[in-house]
Structures are given as C-alpha cells and as structure tokens.
Amino acid sequence: MLLTFQQAKQQMLQSASTIKSLHSEKVTLFEALERITAEPVISPINVPSFDNSAMDGYAIRLADLKQSKLLPRAGAIFAGDDISNLHWSQGTCLRIMTGAPVPKDADAVVMQEQTEKSDLGIAFLSQVKAGDNIRRMGEDVKQDSIIINKGTKLTVPTLSTLATLGMSELVVFKKLKVAILSTGNELTPIGKPLSGNGAIYDSNRFTLKLLLSKLNCEIVDLGIIADDPNQIKQALISASSQADLVITSGGVSVGDADYTKTALKELGTINFWKMAIKPGKPFAFGKIGNALFCGLPGNPVSTLVTFYQLVQPLILVLSGLEYSSMDFSFKVKTATNLKKTVGRLDFQRGMLQINAQGELEVSPTGAQGSHITQSFNQANCFIVLEQERGNVAKGELVTVELFNALLK
Structure with missing residues (x-):
C-alpha cells in the first residue's frame, strides 16, 4: 500500500530532526538576510534609548497647565540636543521637535495643531493626559530582552530592527550543503543543441539550482550522469561525501534504466519510494552515509511539485529553522x-x-x-x-x- 502524502512528509521531517548536526558562523548584518539564527538575539540597548517626542509641539508640566491654559515659551529642544543641563522655569512650556529628548519633569507633549501662538505665549486648546506624545525609553525594545528566537529566518524587517540596535554581526547556522545530479542518456545540457529525436534539455537540474538558491543552500552540482549503474553509484558516493542532502532527478521509477533506486539500495537505505500523490508518485527518500537522499521524478512538473511540498520543508528543518507548516x-x-x-x-x-x-x-x-x-x-x-x-x-x-x- 502506498504511503499517504502526510505519512511521507512526517517520516522525512522526523529523519531530519534526528540526524541534523548544525554548525554556526558569524556573518555581517547585510549577509544575514534569509539566514537562520543559531542563537537567541539579545538587545544590547533600549529602543528608544531615551524618552523622546513623537510630535512637533510643546513639552509641558500638567501642574503648570492646571494653573493656566496660556504658558510662556521658555525655549526649544531639537533632535540631537543635549538637555542634561536644561533648566526651565515653572509655569512655562518648551517648544520641542519630533525625536528630540523630553525633559524628565515634562509630563506630556502637546502637538502644535492643538495650540495657538500669541504674544503672551502658547494657548493650549485641548485636554492633555500624562504621557501624551512621549515615546518612552525601551517602549519598542528593552535592553537584554530576547528580540529574535533561535531558529528564526531573518527578514528585511527583522534585520532593520537589529540595525536600530547598532548590531553589525549575527550568529547564524551555516548554509546547508546540497548535492544535485540528473540521470538519463536523453539529457542535454542547456545551451547545447539537441541530438536525436529522443534528446531533451536538462531543465530539472537548472530548476533545482534556482530553488536551492532561494533557500540559501550551498550547491554541489555534479551534472548529468548517464544511465549506467556504476557511474550512478560512484556519483552518489561522491555526492554523499560532500553534502548534507543529495537530490537526484529521474531514475526512481520502475523502468529498465531507472538505476538510482538500485544504487541507493546498495549504498544506503530506502525509507520509501512511492507515494499516493499526483504528480510525483515515484519519489524516493532514504539515506546514504551521513547524507539524506531525495530522488525526485523526472517529469518537470513532478520535480517542482515534490520539491515544493516535501523537499522544501525538509531543507528548512535541516537548515535549523524551527519548522511550522508553511501552508496557507x-x-x-x-x-x-x-x-x-x-x-x-x-x-x-x-x-x-x-x-x-x-x-x-x-x-x-x-x-x-x-x-x-x-x-x-x-x-x-x-x-x-x-x-x-x-x-x-x-x-x-x-x-x-x-x-x-x-x-x-
């Protein structure tokens, strides 16, 4: 009886979680895009690092505003100003710009649209609450807090957040090394003329390289291997010695020249090689040495569907991602x-x-x-x-x- 899709996927992910041995490296923040964190990322600072104004307006004390809705202006604070020695009189207000530091004894910032300016001072026209328009220190990110968990894929928004913390390097898992090869006497490299009526272009290996590049894998390309049992066997030995995962295209069906499955039996183990799915029924999964093996069907659509549905989640787990279903x-x-x-x-x-x-x-x-x-x-x-x-x-x-x- 054929394995169901869910049974096959579960077997593959369980195999990945039991054999993976991940190594890490330190990379620059720019190089970390789409990489996977090898340890939790801890914030070295508070963000914001000081209380600052969210608006152009006026900093006030609530006690002053209770005494009078009209307050003289005592000065101005701009973004980047040092206010450590600032002193402003009781019963006055301060002009303040967006991003400028807020004095410790200021209770709120009133946006300028809710004020009127006159020769006597600034009139405040609306109700004001404590904390209005003040961005508090650590409101976005608190110092020493975990902001990104281990096993997280780094995206543009997450890396932008880390840039606001001044972080220049991250520890990520090393790229998964994947060896690929195509089998078949009918295959012709892309760019060379087809010879004979039975010849076709080796589009699957090209497609696999594109997909693996998008998944941030290090690719070992072993090219096209002829339908010869010994050549296929030697290619699989070479592939498994160089990579964490070996992917082949073709040679796992039931034809007389489908030697990949036979070689896999001799060199390693086969967990399964058929599934109750369409397209992609002849899909092999096993192990050669320390490398996992995926034998994809030869038809282009079958290759793409099985890679997307089965190999993609396997690669993400092998790469260190804390995997959850990607299905929407x-x-x-x-x-x-x-x-x-x-x-x-x-x-x-x-x-x-x-x-x-x-x-x-x-x-x-x-x-x-x-x-x-x-x-x-x-x-x-x-x-x-x-x-x-x-x-x-x-x-x-x-x-x-x-x-x-x-x-x-």
Missing part, C-alpha cells in the same frame, strides 16, 4: 469542473482570483499533465484535492493552498 490554505468554489481519479492526493495548479460577483474562485491553469510546464506559469496556488475524492463539479468547494515565496 482555505476553501473556495471552483469556477470549472475538475477531473480527478480516486486514490491519490492531487496537487493541481490553479489561479485564484475574484470573479465578477466579487467572490474568490479558483480555476485550473490548463492541462495538468506532469510534463506540462505551462501549468505553473499562470498559477498562484495549488488546488489540493483529497486522496479519496473523485471528479469535482463546478461550484463545489475545494482546498486552495497559496504559493509561498519559493514560487513567487
């Missing part, structure tokens, strides 16, 4: 009939959009064969059809899973 899924009506055979979980490529009635609906992006690469070009989601579900009629609810950043 919900149910919508389908705009057309969908063909589906009972027995396999089906990942059809779809376009989610708003119809003329202002409702979300989803349509398949043309033919869904595992060789039809055009099905991805207009897609923005997967239409996920349950294993035991058959054909779907127009208007029925289906599960839609929006593409994450890997396919955008």
Whole structure:
C-alpha cells in the first residue's frame, strides 16, 4: 500500500530532526538576510534609548497647565540636543521637535495643531493626559530582552530592527550543503543543441539550482550522469561525501534504466519510494552515509511539485529553522469542473482570483499533465484535492493552498 502524502512528509521531517548536526558562523548584518539564527538575539540597548517626542509641539508640566491654559515659551529642544543641563522655569512650556529628548519633569507633549501662538505665549486648546506624545525609553525594545528566537529566518524587517540596535554581526547556522545530479542518456545540457529525436534539455537540474538558491543552500552540482549503474553509484558516493542532502532527478521509477533506486539500495537505505500523490508518485527518500537522499521524478512538473511540498520543508528543518507548516490554505468554489481519479492526493495548479460577483474562485491553469510546464506559469496556488475524492463539479468547494515565496 502506498504511503499517504502526510505519512511521507512526517517520516522525512522526523529523519531530519534526528540526524541534523548544525554548525554556526558569524556573518555581517547585510549577509544575514534569509539566514537562520543559531542563537537567541539579545538587545544590547533600549529602543528608544531615551524618552523622546513623537510630535512637533510643546513639552509641558500638567501642574503648570492646571494653573493656566496660556504658558510662556521658555525655549526649544531639537533632535540631537543635549538637555542634561536644561533648566526651565515653572509655569512655562518648551517648544520641542519630533525625536528630540523630553525633559524628565515634562509630563506630556502637546502637538502644535492643538495650540495657538500669541504674544503672551502658547494657548493650549485641548485636554492633555500624562504621557501624551512621549515615546518612552525601551517602549519598542528593552535592553537584554530576547528580540529574535533561535531558529528564526531573518527578514528585511527583522534585520532593520537589529540595525536600530547598532548590531553589525549575527550568529547564524551555516548554509546547508546540497548535492544535485540528473540521470538519463536523453539529457542535454542547456545551451547545447539537441541530438536525436529522443534528446531533451536538462531543465530539472537548472530548476533545482534556482530553488536551492532561494533557500540559501550551498550547491554541489555534479551534472548529468548517464544511465549506467556504476557511474550512478560512484556519483552518489561522491555526492554523499560532500553534502548534507543529495537530490537526484529521474531514475526512481520502475523502468529498465531507472538505476538510482538500485544504487541507493546498495549504498544506503530506502525509507520509501512511492507515494499516493499526483504528480510525483515515484519519489524516493532514504539515506546514504551521513547524507539524506531525495530522488525526485523526472517529469518537470513532478520535480517542482515534490520539491515544493516535501523537499522544501525538509531543507528548512535541516537548515535549523524551527519548522511550522508553511501552508496557507482555505476553501473556495471552483469556477470549472475538475477531473480527478480516486486514490491519490492531487496537487493541481490553479489561479485564484475574484470573479465578477466579487467572490474568490479558483480555476485550473490548463492541462495538468506532469510534463506540462505551462501549468505553473499562470498559477498562484495549488488546488489540493483529497486522496479519496473523485471528479469535482463546478461550484463545489475545494482546498486552495497559496504559493509561498519559493514560487513567487
């Protein structure tokens, strides 16, 4: 009986969590984008580091304002001013600019739009509460607090926050090393002319390199390996000695020249090599030496779907990410009939959009064969059809899973 998709994914993630041995390195803040933190990030300072004004306006004491709604102006404070020796008389106010330090004995800042200026001073027109328009020290980030947990992918907003703390370096996990190779006598390197009617371009290895680059992996490219048992065996030995994860494309089906699975049996272990999914049924997962192994199908769409759904979460865990499901899924009506055979979980490529009635609906992006690469070009989601579900009629609810950043 074939493994279900969820059973296969669970096995892979459990294998990753039991074997991963992660090493860390220190990188500059600029180099840390999309890297994963190897330790909690602690704030060295308070942000803001001093009480400051959120508005252009006037700093006041509430006691003064109770005595009179008209206060003489005693001076001005600008951003960057040193006010350590500032003294301002009782019964007065201070002109203050956005970002300027607020005196310790000031209770609030009144925005200038709520005041009127005259020869006698500044008239305050609205009710004022303690703390109005003052950004307190440590309000955003407190010194010595954990601001980013271990196992977090660093994004532009998180790194921008760290820049406000003056941090220039971070400790992150080293990049996962991934070896890739394609198998097949029919494969031709991109850029060279096709020879013979059976020749095709090795697009899968190119696609894998793009995907692995987006996942911040260090890539070991072993090229195209001919359909020869000894060459495939030697290539897998070389790959497993250089990398944490080995990914192949092709050679894991049931054809006479599908030698990858045979070599894997001799060199390591096979956890499984078939799943009840479409596309991507012939997917192998196992281990060679200290490296995990993923054998992807040869059809381009099958390669992309299985990488996205299975290899991507595996890589994130192996890279040190505290993994949680990346799926953003919900149910919508389908705009057309969908063909589906009972027995396999089906990942059809779809376009989610708003119809003329202002409702979300989803349509398949043309033919869904595992060789039809055009099905991805207009897609923005997967239409996920349950294993035991058959054909779907127009208007029925289906599960839609929006593409994450890997396919955008």
